[in-house]
Amino acid sequence: MHEFGDSVQKIAEALRIPTTTVHDAIHRGDIEDRKGRGRKRSARTRENIRKIKTKIQRNLSSRQNSTRKMAKATKKII
Incomplete structure (x- = not known):
């Protein structure tokens, strides 16, 4: 116009x-929206998801499997 x-x-x-x-x-x-806008995905990478899944499968009913504890442990791994 x-x-x-x-x-x-x-x-x-x-x-x-x-x-x-x-x-x-x-x-x-x-x-158009500009590329790179918004919050970046850092924790939900394929590698982190795979690590968490294998950790849960090793110990299905463990106190170590709480969400906060796994998040803290994952940050140490990365």
Whole structure:
């Protein structure tokens, strides 16, 4: 719409969104999400999941199998 000469205000009214959102989108150049945004996955790697599964299978009913204790032990392994 902006490429056809419409103003930021006119686009915002037509789409019923804030003018700042329109301005930011025009300034950025696209509306796609940028890669690398959000919290990174560090604990749920395939390797860590495999280690926890093997640890549980070795001792099915152990006090060492509590979630907090396994998380603490996994951090030491990594």
